[in-house]
Amino acid sequence: MTVARQVSMADVARRAGVSMATASRALNNAAGVAEATRTRVFRAAEELSYVVSPEASSLARGATQRVAVVVPHISRWFFAGLLEGLEAVLRDAGLDLLLYHVGDMEDRREFFDRLPARRKVDAVVVLAFPVDEEEQRRFQLMGVDIVAAGGQHATYPYVCIDDEMAGRQAMGHLVHLGHERIAMIAAVDPDQPVSLQQGRSSAYYSSLHDAGLAVDDDLVVTVNWGGPEGALAMDRLLGLRRPPTAVYAHSDEVALGAMRSLRRAGLSVPGDVSVVGIDDHPVAELVDLTTVRQPVEQQGEIAGEMVVGLLRGEVVQRSVTVPTQLVVRSTTAPPRRAGPRA
Amino acid sequence: MTVARQVSMADVARRAGVSMATASRALNNAAGVAEATRTRVFRAAEELSYVVSPEASSLARGATQRVAVVVPHISRWFFAGLLEGLEAVLRDAGLDLLLYHVGDMEDRREFFDRLPARRKVDAVVVLAFPVDEEEQRRFQLMGVDIVAAGGQHATYPYVCIDDEMAGRQAMGHLVHLGHERIAMIAAVDPDQPVSLQQGRSSAYYSSLHDAGLAVDDDLVVTVNWGGPEGALAMDRLLGLRRPPTAVYAHSDEVALGAMRSLRRAGLSVPGDVSVVGIDDHPVAELVDLTTVRQPVEQQGEIAGEMVVGLLRGEVVQRSVTVPTQLVVRSTTAPPRRAGPRA
DNA sequence: GCTCTTGATGGAAGCGTTTCCGAAGATGTT
DNA sequence: AACATCTTCGGAAACGCTTCCATCAAGAGC
Numbered sequence: 001m002t003v004a005r006q007v008s009m010a011d012v013a014r015r016a017g018v019s020m021a022t023a024s025r026a027l028n029n030a031a032g033v034a035e036a037t038r039t040r041v042f043r044a045a046e047e048l049s050y051v052v053s054p055e056a057s058s059l060a061r062g063a064t065q066r067v068a069v070v071v072p073h074i075s076r077w078f079f080a081g082l083l084e085g086l087e088a089v090l091r092d093a094g095l096d097l098l099l100y101h102v103g104d105m106e107d108r109r110e111f112f113d114r115l116p117a118r119r120k121v122d123a124v125v126v127l128a129f130p131v132d133e134e135e136q137r138r139f140q141l142m143g144v145d146i147v148a149a150g151g152q153h154a155t156y157p158y159v160c161i162d163d164e165m166a167g168r169q170a171m172g173h174l175v176h177l178g179h180e181r182i183a184m185i186a187a188v189d190p191d192q193p194v195s196l197q198q199g200r201s202s203a204y205y206s207s208l209h210d211a212g213l214a215v216d217d218d219l220v221v222t223v224n225w226g227g228p229e230g231a232l233a234m235d236r237l238l239g240l241r242r243p244p245t246a247v248y249a250h251s252d253e254v255a256l257g258a259m260r261s262l263r264r265a266g267l268s269v270p271g272d273v274s275v276v277g278i279d280d281h282p283v284a285e286l287v288d289l290t291t292v293r294q295p296v297e298q299q300g301e302i303a304g305e306m307v308v309g310l311l312r313g314e315v316v317q318r319s320v321t322v323p324t325q326l327v328v329r330s331t332t333a334p335p336r337r338a339g340p341r342a
Numbered sequence: 343m344t345v346a347r348q349v350s351m352a353d354v355a356r357r358a359g360v361s362m363a364t365a366s367r368a369l370n371n372a373a374g375v376a377e378a379t380r381t382r383v384f385r386a387a388e389e390l391s392y393v394v395s396p397e398a399s400s401l402a403r404g405a406t407q408r409v410a411v412v413v414p415h416i417s418r419w420f421f422a423g424l425l426e427g428l429e430a431v432l433r434d435a436g437l438d439l440l441l442y443h444v445g446d447m448e449d450r451r452e453f454f455d456r457l458p459a460r461r462k463v464d465a466v467v468v469l470a471f472p473v474d475e476e477e478q479r480r481f482q483l484m485g486v487d488i489v490a491a492g493g494q495h496a497t498y499p500y501v502c503i504d505d506e507m508a509g510r511q512a513m514g515h516l517v518h519l520g521h522e523r524i525a526m527i528a529a530v531d532p533d534q535p536v537s538l539q540q541g542r543s544s545a546y547y548s549s550l551h552d553a554g555l556a557v558d559d560d561l562v563v564t565v566n567w568g569g570p571e572g573a574l575a576m577d578r579l580l581g582l583r584r585p586p587t588a589v590y591a592h593s594d595e596v597a598l599g600a601m602r603s604l605r606r607a608g609l610s611v612p613g614d615v616s617v618v619g620i621d622d623h624p625v626a627e628l629v630d631l632t633t634v635r636q637p638v639e640q641q642g643e644i645a646g647e648m649v650v651g652l653l654r655g656e657v658v659q660r661s662v663t664v665p666t667q668l669v670v671r672s673t674t675a676p677p678r679r680a681g682p683r684a
Numbered sequence: 685g686c687t688c689t690t691g692a693t694g695g696a697a698g699c700g701t702t703t704c705c706g707a708a709g710a711t712g713t714t
Numbered sequence: 715a716a717c718a719t720c721t722t723c724g725g726a727a728a729c730g731c732t733t734c735c736a737t738c739a740a741g742a743g744c
Contacts, residue, residue, distance in 0.1 A: 053401070053461050054461060054462050059395070059397040069441075074425050074426040075419065075422035080417035087441060088443065091443070098441075099411075100439075101426065101433070119395050227625065253624075256625060256629070282595075285570070286601070287598070297417075
């Protein structure tokens, strides 16, 4: 694998018959370069297939043109979707995206220890996790811009959905159908210090309250995020003396798990019990799951725009909340007169 | 957001009472530094909470400690999984990961034009897409190491599964159950020049052949990758005078789509028709889909190890093929004596 | 025709490391 | 005691670019 000697800006300048200063200005489309000169420089660069050394450029300029993205889970649909949106706008803006997976607390410590290495990036966007005070100080110290996505944040600009609202859309649907014994399967991320989606839970209680329905503590079960965990939760609910006629799951993945338990128990959905999720995960459409849609890529894009704005020194909105929307498919129906067979 | 003046290596050197040369050597654990001196330098660095400037370091050293990962789809499970594995080993090796989404041909051109900007990365791993000759030359020109994952590659080291084998495992299962009219829903990526997963198709024909079964062209339908597309394909198959009693889908997502069509048509799975996929997507478990499992994260990890090896100048295996495994769940069963009701 | 702007250009000083090379002590050999 | 060898260390030249500042030429204004 032979590598031609890297052609440097000096080569371009020489070929174009100008000084390096001028070559640099021309190449960067900076002001104060005669049009003819600029063209000449560009041609020379073209001919030598020259491309600037980002290292040198960053070093001299003091900005890296890179932004770090910190995610707790890479392959979970929600995060992958955010990432996709984010990448698109960052790329359009000529920014490179450094990906960091920060799963558990250990990773987190390491990340804050090692990585925010000075000047590695100009900004970082943290996806769906809170940043404690000490960590905020670190960020501040390294002087990077921060934006958060997928969860609201006190200190930094953020984009997210209104979880409470999303939850109420799901619950409202169930209530509206006439359900009175509604269960909630709440999902939490074991590796995160706190849940960012409190709203999803509180929506349950407020909806019940608004509908004049009593809350039965047996009907809410909290599990770690994930399909199999959702199934476990459903098993528990099915073991109740009076099982629910409907279940509200914090996410589609959890809902899917619940449906599996239902299926294996020989119960029909929505005949015996209705199920509603949140997210509108691509598979929701494939299994005809009623859910509340949240625009995922769009959130990523907005976060991206915030970063770009910040980097340009513009003032950006402190927060934007994107709307969610109930999508009724076929896992929900009015309750049986006599509830599911117990 | 006030930023303290960046402390440089000169500060550290001064504080430790040594020259920059020595400080640099000490910090890099290079040979030829007295133990006492090294300790002193480290302490000074610690006290000043010094961290090297990656830009300057790269510039001087000529290596970036960064690797680019090029993916055709970020949020598709398979790629996200690869990414997850890859990120983990790259991170352990102290390498940063630059993410590039190269969806269609347009992106691709842009990528090769702009991004391989000299020195942005030390290596690139391309996920599941072929690299044409011109593009190979570009790579060579920029002198980076390349590894491929999720598809075999003629020129670069790669890691992948044996698609033919995976397909045969799926088909073999169907044949073994006694099916004789087996359909195939082949999935292709419209944005990619060629399908990297030819083996999945050829397995169909060879399995049929081995079983002494005739091929009926009506039974194979090719669609773009995706659940909804799978559903369409199934609709077409159901329209046949003699529909299949089993379908082999190129992926779980496609299989899921097919199942939706089946369900909507009032057909039961596996009662009326059996369905088998490939991948063992997390939801496969939740819908009890029979499938062929491929270790996704592991492939990412292996690709990562290859990169790390290459960067260390070691010789790495030209290719590694990870094993797949049939996972029988409940979407497959022997055919009805009289085929599905038409 | 002669200053005054204004616009285009070049010189050169950084940016923060790494690393080649030589200097100096320290150690070991006869 | 003189000399060769090692080890440890400092000086200084890259690395490839950006940008401040000065210079210079050419129109503008009188």
